[in-house]
Amino acid sequence: MESFDITLDAVCLASRIILESGGETYRAEETVEKMCQGLHIPHVEVLALPTGLMLTLMKEDGASVSRIVRVRSRSTDLKRVDDCNAVSRRVAAGQMDAGEALERLREIHCAPALRLPWMVPVGALSAASFTLMLGGGWLDFCVSFVCGAVVQLALPVLSRRRMPGMLGGLVVGFLITLITMVSTLFSSAINIEPIISGAVMPMLPGLATTNAIRDTIRGDLVSGGARFTEAVLTAVMLAAGICIMLSMWGGMGL
Amino acid sequence: MSWWVQLLSCFAASICFSLMLNQPRRTIFLSAVVATVGYGLFLLLRQTTMAYFIATMFIAVACETLARCMKKVTTLFLTSSLIPLVPGIGLYRTMRYIVEGDYSQALNVGIAAIMGICAIALAITFSSVIFSNIPHRKRKAEKPC
Structure with a gap:
């Protein structure tokens, strides 16, 4: 179930970047749902708040995994929101798998803020x-x-x-x-x-x-x-x- | 102050503000143009509460359309386009009157500023409701292709 962990990581990171960079909370929720559709997760429930995120993904064998992400710092960086949105679009369209998405999202997350x-x-x-x-x-x-x-x-x-x-x-x-x-x-x-x-x-x-x-x-x-x-x-x-x-x-x- | 200085400085302010927010390069110019036209409309309508509503409506519709065309997030355009309309000077005057102890003037100016903010909020609400109803039709139309 290694690929499942990667999916979970990618989804969490994507919504975390959106919440940290000044995106709306409904966008964070939508991103998770869209990415999960593209990655063939049968069922997902997600609740995003300005200060954190809770999500439950269901595996194909029926077991479910939950994770909580706490968002501590909030600033405005519209480029990150945009980049993240581009990744989630590509994942939803099936053009990118979870591993590639995770790699790209890590790059976005580590990109330096404005100096x-x-x-x-x-x-x-x-x-x-x-x-x-x-x-x-x-x-x-x-x-x-x-x-x-x-x-x-x-x-x-x-x-x-x-x-x-x-x-x-x-x-x-x-x-x-x-x-x-x-x-x-x-x-x-x-x-x-x-x-x-x-x-x-x-x-x-x-x-x-x-x-x-x-x-x-x-x-x-x-x-x-x-x-x-x-x-x-x-x-x-x-x-x-x-x-x-x-x-x-x-x-x-x- | 002549109107063209105001419009030019509005354009510059909007560009600088979008640079502060790290807006993607391709969207900066377009949202500054939207901001300038919207502010021009606001000045033309003599800065009444209705002017706030109409100018914001124009800006919001333009931003939603641009976001659709370029497949970007609406917030990217909306944030820096709306900023010139925020009634900063009204809020400042309210504070100054409060400090001076002239509460009736403060109430006058303050209510006008708050009405402006409410008009902006209402206009964003309207346009966002309108646009959230459009994609369903589009998607249905695209399916047979």
Whole structure:
């Protein structure tokens, strides 16, 4: 029954990658079901949650095997979701067997995430462009660029210090407001509003909200609710960070 | 600020945001175009709650269609196309009014922002329900071939 173990491994890894990289939970479930169809597993039951996955596969002799996969880290990496989806499509179509799929999935899983020298300029430019879009001038563009760069530099430090994701948002909101307020000391031509809202834009839980809606529509109430809570809490934390800094700055009377 | 600067910066912001999410290279340009047209539509309709709904509806339908054509996951297109529509400035104003203690203004602005988010959610729901009904017909049509 060695080939059965390989199938189980491949299926688990595929859904794990999807859950870890920001795919919807129903997509993780669908992937397992499709792959099992392609690999001639007679019966499969799967329950995916944002924080874990449970599945039971039935062997041809009628015995069944269950496995639980815990998903601890969640980030967004759409390329992984896409690659994983391509593998599951090929398996479902019978063009790939379990061994090949497992090998390919391991490659996807081990592929390096985006590195800091890439994230900093891209994050900074995205924050700056949002500021321009929301009606900022070129001076605001520059300040927002600095904000975006600092946020991208701060995020890995925060996650290394085992700061829970939610609290990270608080610090990020705090930093953005601090930089903006300090910059107003140097020039009176700076508009605070587009800078702060533009710099916060890339941090807003857009993907979480979209996924929450799509999960809820599909009837995955538990996942939808969990993701919705995550999105609301992230937004509230960002807002709290901005609020704290704004009122502190107001309190100093500058 | 003239409208073309807003549209251009919307395009740039969308591209940068999709690079942050490590979106597959082939989909980045298309989703940025969808984002820009959607945001243009939103500005044209004077940024009302209805404008949020119509612009999101356009973006969601375009993204679902693109995903079907390229055999990709819809989320790939949807995430970076929708981001310019998120009412960031409304949320910021709400917070500022709360800090200043002007709660009636905060309620005014805050409700407008939340209505915008609800309109976006509703539009995504509609388009996703519509599109989840389409493939069954297609599959049946493909079978005889």
